[in-house]
Amino acid sequence: MSGQTDQHSRAGATAADIQAHYDVGKEFYGLWLDPDLTYSCALWDGITGDPARTDLLLKAQHAKLRYHLSQAGITANDRLLDIGCGWGSLLRTAAEETGVRHAVGLTLSTDQHAHACSLGLPGVDIRIQDWRDHEPDTTYDGIVSIGAFEHFTHVDMSRDERITAYHAFFARCAAWLPPLGRLSLQTIALTDGHDLDGPVPAFFAREIFPGSALPRLSDITTACEPYFAITALREDSADYVRTLRAWSTRLLQARDKAESLVGPDTYRRYRTYLRASEIVFTRRASTLYRITLRRLRCRPR
């Protein structure tokens, strides 16, 4: 890993910030996520029934992973980059179902890296690497980034500073794609016109996601110029309400085991964060975007 990633002068979450959240450990996350450990909003189109059921949660997560692979234009024998690959569920779907030739996954979490490597996926290279330090030899056919964008800036940055940081991300993605290549991005966002302040965001920034901040859609549309055109946009906040309800129900059902793994304080923090998030999404103070971006022909700097 680059030594640069731990510098707090860098925009967004540092490796230490990421590890504070994700390295709580896969045994704990495995109690309430789906068996593939996908840790982002699922896609519930046409899926009915109790979202906390393992088979339904898994189905909705797979629907989301397939959606992003399709939006990124990934087909058999392609080269794929997954920025913020988590425990490797998208890479697994890409390798086992789509048949990609080569895929690279980036994470800052040592626990995620160890687990994703243990999957032994053919043609898949998982790295503990910040996207800012990624320097591939050749371009990719498509890029997916799910639930990582929220970590690329922090709450103390001004809007101009955040736009600059997002702009750098889009410039790098554009440089890694051929003209017309696609990036499929999923992120939580602040709803334009809503101000989320007070104890809830302060609790998130202090206790749950240090070094992280939510973008607004207008930040993304501004920052992706002149590299990308947005070709599809889904706003799926109801999907996050269902996903969060599934996760918090499953965590509650596994309370004894969870407390024995991480202690009562951490258990309580996570239950509070999942319930608070559900309320924030229900009230539409935050929302969930799935955004397809197509690289324009201009030359990335």
Ligand SMILES: C[S@@+](CC[C@H](N)C(=O)[O-])C[C@H]1O[C@@H](n2cnc3c(N)ncnc32)[C@H](O)[C@@H]1O
């Ligand atoms: C909420 S998890 C989502 C994981 C996965 N995409 C999923 O849906 O299950 C966020 C991921 O972003 C990664 N991440 C955050 N900031 C990053 C950065 N600057 N460079 C690379 N990965 C980063 C974290 O390590 C983590 O794997």
